[in-house]
Amino acid sequence: MLIDFTDKRILITGSTAGIGLAAAKGFLAAGASVVINGRTQPSVDAAIARLADPAGRVQGFAGDLANGEGCEELIRQHPDFDIVVNNLGVFGPQDFFDTPDAVWETFFQTNVMSGVRLARAYAPAMVKRGWGRIVFVSSESGLNIPADMIHYGFTKTAQLAISRGLAKRLAGTGVTVNAVLPGPTLSEGVADMLKADVERTGETLEKVAADFVRAHRGSSIIQRAAGVDEVANMILYVSSEQASATTGAALRVDGGVVDSIA
Incomplete structure (x- = not known):
């Protein structure tokens, strides 16, 4: 199987390190142009340097996509993508009874609403072209809610609902919407x-x-x-031409953590 992203423009949120940066490397190796994102300019600049693409196919956007203003500025600077990978996310253990409203709100805005805003902004042009890919990077924690991170698991379940529902909304358009569920990575x-x-x-x-x-x-x-490249491989596949019959799916890269045959 030869996966080729030549002439495709790709956005990966939260991509200055980890799974997002690994996905950026994979997309670049397959011929894409990539916009990476981090909250600060130094982190974005450092990530671009790590990617070291001599063809200059990497651009960066420094901004906090956990709020509407950050998303609006990204959309203003980069109004069109063929593929959007909603990878931005925060996590961390905290007991349910010690987790205040502000933490729930931060996790919701970062992990859920950033992807909602960007899918809403970029999907219409994909539909008009008859081709596009939207990927939500969820987690096995969306199915297997951790007792010490209920506020996190809730956001990952929400991503699954949004991904499935949006795939239905875009039925027959040539735009697929899927979720990738890493396990411990x-x-x-x-x-x-x-x-x-x-x-x-x-x-x-x-x-x-x-x-x-x-x-x-x-x-x-x-x-x-898992290694970050192992998760990135699934993101690349589901973003490819070859994955045209895969949509509305929750694709686990969890090492078998979720004890289910489905």
């Missing part, structure tokens, strides 16, 4: 979360991450954290 954010355990045990990050998966996601079949 060894991104920079997870590495930061596990840093203290790495320092305490003297073990490698990969070993500590595998121990974390076995302790907290015991149903994992691969018994380790």
